[in-house]
Amino acid sequence: MSGTQRQAVHYLDHAATTPMVGAALEAFTRHLGDVGNASSLHASGRQARRVVEESRETIAQALDCRPGEVVFTSGGTEADNLAVKGVYWSRRAEDPRRTRVLTTAIEHHAVLDPVHWLGEESGATVELLPVDAEGRLDLDALRASIERDPGSVALVSVMWANNEVGTLQPVGGPDGVVEVAHAHGIPVHTDAVQALGQVPLGFAASGVDAMTVTGHKVGGPYGVGALVARRELSLVALQHGGGQERDVRSGTVDVPAVAAFAAAVELAVKHQAEHAAHVATLRDDLVRRVLEVVPDAHLHGAPLGPGRLPGNAHLGFPGCEGDSLLMLLDARGIECSTGSACSAGVAQPSHVLLAMGCDAEAARHSLRFSFGHTSTPADVDAVVEAIVPVVERARAAWR
Amino acid sequence: MRIIAAMSGGVDSAVAAARAAEAGHDVTGIHLALSRNPASYRSGARGCCTIEDANDARRAADVIGIPFYVWDLSERFHDDVVVDFMDEYAAGRTPNPCLRCNEKIKFAAVLERALALGYDAVATGHYAQLRTGPDGTVEMHRAVDDGKDQSYVLGVLDQHQLAHSVFPLGGSTKTEVRAEAAARGLLVADKPDSHDICFVADGDNAGWLREKLGDRAPNRGGAIVDVDSGEELGRHEGTYGFTIGQRKGLRIGRPAPDGKPRFVLDIEPVTGTVTVGGRERLAVHRLSATSPRWCGTPPARLDGTVQLRAHGSELPASVAVVGDRVEVELHEPAYGVAPGQAAVLYDGTRVVGSATIAATA
Numbered sequence: 001m002s003g004t005q006r007q008a009v010h011y012l013d014h015a016a017t018t019p020m021v022g023a024a025l026e027a028f029t030r031h032l033g034d035v036g037n038a039s040s041l042h043a044s045g046r047q048a049r050r051v052v053e054e055s056r057e058t059i060a061q062a063l064d065c066r067p068g069e070v071v072f073t074s075g076g077t078e079a080d081n082l083a084v085k086g087v088y089w090s091r092r093a094e095d096p097r098r099t100r101v102l103t104t105a106i107e108h109h110a111v112l113d114p115v116h117w118l119g120e121e122s123g124a125t126v127e128l129l130p131v132d133a134e135g136r137l138d139l140d141a142l143r144a145s146i147e148r149d150p151g152s153v154a155l156v157s158v159m160w161a162n163n164e165v166g167t168l169q170p171v172g173g174p175d176g177v178v179e180v181a182h183a184h185g186i187p188v189h190t191d192a193v194q195a196l197g198q199v200p201l202g203f204a205a206s207g208v209d210a211m212t213v214t215g216h217k218v219g220g221p222y223g224v225g226a227l228v229a230r231r232e233l234s235l236v237a238l239q240h241g242g243g244q245e246r247d248v249r250s251g252t253v254d255v256p257a258v259a260a261f262a263a264a265v266e267l268a269v270k271h272q273a274e275h276a277a278h279v280a281t282l283r284d285d286l287v288r289r290v291l292e293v294v295p296d297a298h299l300h301g302a303p304l305g306p307g308r309l310p311g312n313a314h315l316g317f318p319g320c321e322g323d324s325l326l327m328l329l330d331a332r333g334i335e336c337s338t339g340s341a342c343s344a345g346v347a348q349p350s351h352v353l354l355a356m357g358c359d360a361e362a363a364r365h366s367l368r369f370s371f372g373h374t375s376t377p378a379d380v381d382a383v384v385e386a387i388v389p390v391v392e393r394a395r396a397a398w399r
Numbered sequence: 400m401r402i403i404a405a406m407s408g409g410v411d412s413a414v415a416a417a418r419a420a421e422a423g424h425d426v427t428g429i430h431l432a433l434s435r436n437p438a439s440y441r442s443g444a445r446g447c448c449t450i451e452d453a454n455d456a457r458r459a460a461d462v463i464g465i466p467f468y469v470w471d472l473s474e475r476f477h478d479d480v481v482v483d484f485m486d487e488y489a490a491g492r493t494p495n496p497c498l499r500c501n502e503k504i505k506f507a508a509v510l511e512r513a514l515a516l517g518y519d520a521v522a523t524g525h526y527a528q529l530r531t532g533p534d535g536t537v538e539m540h541r542a543v544d545d546g547k548d549q550s551y552v553l554g555v556l557d558q559h560q561l562a563h564s565v566f567p568l569g570g571s572t573k574t575e576v577r578a579e580a581a582a583r584g585l586l587v588a589d590k591p592d593s594h595d596i597c598f599v600a601d602g603d604n605a606g607w608l609r610e611k612l613g614d615r616a617p618n619r620g621g622a623i624v625d626v627d628s629g630e631e632l633g634r635h636e637g638t639y640g641f642t643i644g645q646r647k648g649l650r651i652g653r654p655a656p657d658g659k660p661r662f663v664l665d666i667e668p669v670t671g672t673v674t675v676g677g678r679e680r681l682a683v684h685r686l687s688a689t690s691p692r693w694c695g696t697p698p699a700r701l702d703g704t705v706q707l708r709a710h711g712s713e714l715p716a717s718v719a720v721v722g723d724r725v726e727v728e729l730h731e732p733a734y735g736v737a738p739g740q741a742a743v744l745y746d747g748t749r750v751v752g753s754a755t756i757a758a759t760a
Contacts, residue, residue, distance in 0.1 A: 324516060327427075327468050397515035 009333030010379045014217075014311060014372025015163055015194060016337055020260070021219035021373065023267055028221055028260035038253045039244055048255045055262035062269040063213070063228060064202035071227045071245045072258055076193040076214035078238075078249075079227035080110040083189040083210045084157055086235035086248060088118055091154040091187070093236070098154040100125045102145055104137050104169070105355035106162050110212075111191055112351075115157070124154070128355075134302045135167035135356045143180050150184035158188070160195035160211075164339040164352040164368060165301030166312025168199065172206035182207065187233055193217055193225075197268030198276060198309050209233045213265070215257070219373060220264030224257035279311035279371035280304075282380055286369060287313050289384045294391050300353060300366060311371035314339060316358075320365050320394035328390040329367075334382055339368030401425045402565060403513040404522045405505055406459060406467070408452030410580045410587045411524030411568060413459035417583055418567035419522045420463050426522070428460035428467040431509065433476040434598070459585050472508055479503035481598055488608050488639040491668030492739025495552070495709065496596055498753070502555035502692070510563055520563045525549045527750075528569030529561060536695045537561040540748040544572040551709050554743035554753035555692045608639035621671020623651060626664055626680055638666045641673050644681055644735020651675070662735070682732035688725040688742045688754030695751075703746040705729070707736055707756070718744055725754040 011019075020028070031051060036044030038052045053067070060067040073079045084101070091098045101115050105128040118124035127145055130138045137158055146153055158177045161168045170176045171190050181188045187209040195201050197218040203211055210233060214225030227249075229235060237243075241250030268275070284304050290313075291297055298316050302308040317325060322338035329336060339350060349363035369383065402424045404416035420426040430453045453469055460467035480499045487494035510521045526542035527550040539561055542548040556564065568576055573592075580588035595602040623633040632651045635641070640648070645663040655661050655677065662681055665674040691697065701718040705727055715730040727742055736759050744751040 323468065323470065324512075327466075328516065330466065331427075393516055397512045 010335065010382045011374065012334065012336045012369040012371065012379055012383065014375070015368065015370035017216045018219055018372040019374055020221060021264055021267055024220045024260040024264040027263040028256050031256035031259050034255065038255055039242060051255050051259050052253050055258045058262040059226065059265050062265045064204045065228050068231055069203070069228050071229055071249050072253055073225050073227055073249055074223055075225040076191065076212050077110040079212040079214070079225050080191055081114045082227050082235060082238055082249065083212060083229070084111060084114045085118060085238055087155045087187055087189065087210065087233065088124060089236035090234040097152050099123055100127060100153045101155060102127045102129060102142065102153060103157040104129050104131060104159065106131050106135055106352040107157065107159055108163055108191055111157055111159070131355050133357050135162050135165045135352060136302065137169050137177070139170055139175065139180065142177060146180060146184055146186065150186065153184070153186045156181045156186055156188045158190055160190045160192040160201065161199065161309050162301070162352060163194045164350060165314045166309035167302040168307050168309070171208060178207040194309060196265070197272055198311060200272065203228050215261040215264060218264045218268040220261040221257050224254060224261045275373060276310040279375060282371050282375050282377065283311055283313050286380045286383060289380065290315060290387055293384060293388050300356070313369040314366060316362060316366045317391050317394070318365055319398055320391055321398055322364055322366050324394035324397050325367050325390060328393055329386060332386045334386055337368045339366060400519040401517060402520050402522050403509065403518045404428045405509060406430050406456035408455035408587065409524065409593065410577060410585065410590055413585045413587050414576050414580050415522050415524040415567040416459070416465065417463045417585070419565060420465055426465045428456065428465050430456040430469045431504070432469050432471045432473055434473055455587050455590070459587055462584050470509065472504055475508045476500070476504055485608065485611055487739050489612055489668065491638050491666040493642045493737035494739045495741055497552045497709070498555050498741050501552055506556055506560040506564060510560060514563065520565050522565035522567060524568055525553055525566050526568050527553050527566045529564065529566055539694055539750045542569045547573045550750050551706050551743045554741065554750050556694060557692055558695050561694060605640040609637060612637070612639060621673065623649060623673045623675055626674050626676035632675065635673060638668055638671055638673060641666055643737035649675060678734065681734045683734070683736045683759040684729055684732055685760045686727045686736060686742060686756050687758045688727065689723060689757045691720070691723065691725050691752055691754040693752035698751060701744060701746060701751060703744060703751065706743045706745065707733060707740055713745065
């Protein structure tokens with residue numbers, strides 16, 4: 001018995017992670033053998049530091065921010081934690097009345113959990129703002145919540161695009177979250193992990209004060225990401241030590257990972273439009289054909305089009321457990337996700353779907369297919385071919 | 400065959416899955432999540448319900464080279480096993496939740512889901528042997544390892560369930576299984592056996608029941624009464640803290656007149672009265688059981704043996720089956736037999752069926 005599992009054939013879970021792109025892999029391996037701590041003063045250290053700073057500049061150019069605004073972290077979760085806790089603590093230190101944290105009910109757990117933790121451990125009052133049936137933030141609710149007592153809001157955190165159902169959020173733009181919050185001097189954080197490389201994303205243009213991005217969703221390596229944070233935004237450090245990153249994030253900088261991250265971000269932004277067109281074509285085809293062969297299936301989230309991540313298809317199959325569907329597709333070499341968070345591998349009903357008004361049963365009968373740079377029409381064909389017998393079997397296994 | 404291997408994260412189910420895969424079956428490993436909030440079930444390495452156990456099961460599946468998933472059966476487990484356990488104790492009976500779990504979860508909810516998903520059978524790490532009998536039905540026999548034999552907790556399985564079950568360990572000893580796990584590189588090889596009730600985190604059943612049952616009648620406490628004198632010897636906080644035959648924890652200040660230890664003889668759930676007395680009063684010669692489950696064709700009469708608790712001894716007995724009632728005449732007395740316990744009937748090594756003890760005499 002070998003330890004190898006059956007070969008993956010059709011990978012449709014790019015929102016979970018996507019394969020590294022060649023340029024990132026090349027940058028990663030090029031620096032893996034280099035010696036030199038980027039904080040050391042000698043020539044090797046200076047060389048390492050140069051790679052880090054060039055990477056920072058590359059990312060800054062791609063994300064429309066200044067290099068000094070890029071704080072490298074171990075990934076999206078750390079960046080979200082730094083933004084939420086770091087901003088909350090500093091804003092409350094400036095004015096102890098600022099204890100309210102406003103966010104949406106559909107955030108990733110990397111935002112929701114630190115927010116709730118602040119509520120339990122650090123005196124925060126948490127307000128989860130509602131979304132509509134398509135998973136889009138109710139801006140009126142945000143406005144009302146802020147205006148009830150603007151002086152008590154520490155920060156607002158609203159994701160750029162939802163990771164499960166792909167709905168874009170009204171963060172920037174006229175009457176968007178930034179405009180509403182900034183009218184009262186309240187800083188805004190956005191988790192843009194899913195949006196980067198999929199939709200146009202500019203830090204300065206959006207007006208947000210802090211933005212989370214991560215490497216492995218855009219063809220970079222795992223374990224590296226960044227919080228882009230305006231220099232004027234005061235952050236309390238979570239991790240103390242050498243103060244390597246702007247004194248708010250200590251830890252020896254991972255030079256090869258940062259170089260590869262920069263290479264991936266640069267490419268993702270450069271090719272965003274064509275990438276979006278590529279995955280949207282496949283995604284639209286998948287949704288249309290699956291709904292044809294499984295007529296009572298339905299799409300969750302925003303309609304196909306500009307209000308939605310181009311690579312995301314989130315489909316509900318009434319009468320099925322998402323777990324059963326996933327397992328049956330996996331056995332056929334089709335890899336997707338139930339799109340919900342796991343603890344010990346147990347799928348909980350999706351908090352995103354529940355917030356969109358689905359009942360508990362509907363929140364468990366869904367699958368997320370997410371396309372990426374390696375996706376092909378054959379992936380779509382495979383799903384369309386498998387989905388009818390898979391849905392039939394899963395229905396028979398339900399309860 | 401396409402087989403679902405239920406993997407608890409322990410050594411037995413890991414080796415069972417490995418053997419099924421090595422025999423050429425198409426095996427998929429699953430771990431049953433039995434609590435919505437895994438941390439609320441037992442901590443440490445003794446149980447079958449923690450996140451650590453799920454990870455151990457996943458690693459074992461990796462090593463074996465089979466796909467692995469977690470199936471969430473927490474609602475079914477709560478409704479069919481945990482609630483039943485509480486109800487039975489509230490009614491003054493002594494249930495065995497492992498039997499209920501096998502009957503309602505592992506070989507029902509899991510099996511039915513497996514069959515619907517296109518699998519043929521469920522494999523577990525239970526120590527019991529399946530054979531095809533002379534009439535073509537599947538017979539279940541005791542395992543070769545007397546110390547590990549688990550046919551008792553499987554005595555609730557009917558022919559349909561047995562026909563879709565695989566017990567790869569029934570012909571082996573625990574020592575062999577541990578050695579095989581080590582040889583296969585399964586890191587769970589030296590993990591301790593689980594003994595306690597998996598959903599009682601710290602093994603304190605009485606404390607768990609006190610918390611869960613709360614004020615639920617009839618468990619608000621009552622008198623501890625001597626069987627001979629009728630005298631109240633003390634008070635207790637709830638009948639759930641007692642089981643028939645129990646000697647420890649009675650907290651009776653005075654010794655019996657004859658100086659011999661007292662045992663719980665009877666629990667009256669409505670009044671909360673717990674009757675105690677000498678060991679000789681515990682002797683049971685006959686028992687009457689209900690809700691039988693038969694592995695194959697129900698017998699009308701049986702001269703065989705009966706086992707009254709997990710790892711209990713075999714007692715020679717004559718059994719008569721009248722409709723839904725099973726009357727058992729023990730050839731020698733048994734001690735500490737409580738209503739709610741399962742009586743599992745054997746013909747030699749073969750499990751005939753089981754029934755729930757309703758009354759003893």
